[in-house]
Amino acid sequence: MMIGKEIRLGRIMNPNSGKTVIIPMDHGVTVGPVAGLIDLEETIHAVAKGGANAIVIHKGWVQNGYQHNGEKIGLIIHLSAGTRMAPDQHCKTLVSTVEEAIKLGADGISVHVNLGAEEERSMIKDLGSVARVAMEWGMPLLAMMYTRGPKVENEYDVKVVKHAARVGAELGADIVKVPYTGSPESFKEVVESCFVPVVIAGGEKMSTDKDILEMVEGAMMAGGVGVSIGRNVFQHQDPSKIVQAISKLVHHGSTVEEVLKDLEEKR
DSSP: OOHHHHHHHHHHSOTTTSOEEEEEOOHHHHHOSOTTSTTHHHHHHHHHHHTOSEEEEOHHHHHTTOOOTTOOOEEEEEOEEOOTTSSSTTOOEEOSOHHHHHHTTOSEEEEEEEETSTTHHHHHHHHHHHHHHHHHHTOOEEEEEEEOSTTOSOTTOHHHHHHHHHHHHHTTOSEEEEOOOSSHHHHHHHHHTOSSOEEEEOOSOOSOHHHHHHHHHHHHHTTOOEEEOOHHHHTSSOHHHHHHHHHHHHHHOOOHHHHHHHHHHHO
């Protein structure tokens, strides 16, 4: 048993429920300073207030003054990067190391892989290399696994999603993040075919709170251990309240109806 890894996992997962609400905010590299990420410090404060277990950010924010500000929230540093301006926007390259993350006080690290992309080979190699170093240091690794490329007709197809989850697990991830496949029944296939904990990505911005919460509830019903939702939180009109609602579904087994009622009463 790796004591250091267990301690760090306890900072990014709720020790009582064994589940997690992660808010990735690494999008500034990929798409630029979009709404919700202009004042990142304010957004971090809001999601922490809502009860998020961890955030995902790039090293630059930590180097330039990010602090927990007394709030209990786990820090995952994202090691991958790529922009939408690149000839191949699905190619991600390593821009940080496990050792850098340790020096910056991270509780975990994350790597993004797009299976099916032209540069799949290099991304798989990077994931394997990071996993090896992370194991040496007892650093939890979140693998963000997507299927995006010429041969991928539907990135939400359960067949490709469960393949992606399995690749992340096989190559050494402690937690795997994949897209939600649309129903508890199909997502259960993904969870059952992956031998490490699975969380769902939030995907594109949704139009209603109900849509977001039904997706979360479905993933939890299927056996997922939580979420890693970005723009549907940081671009929400009230990030703190939507995180609080998601946390009730993830950690307390609340229903969508109960949570929506609470949201309405607080407005």
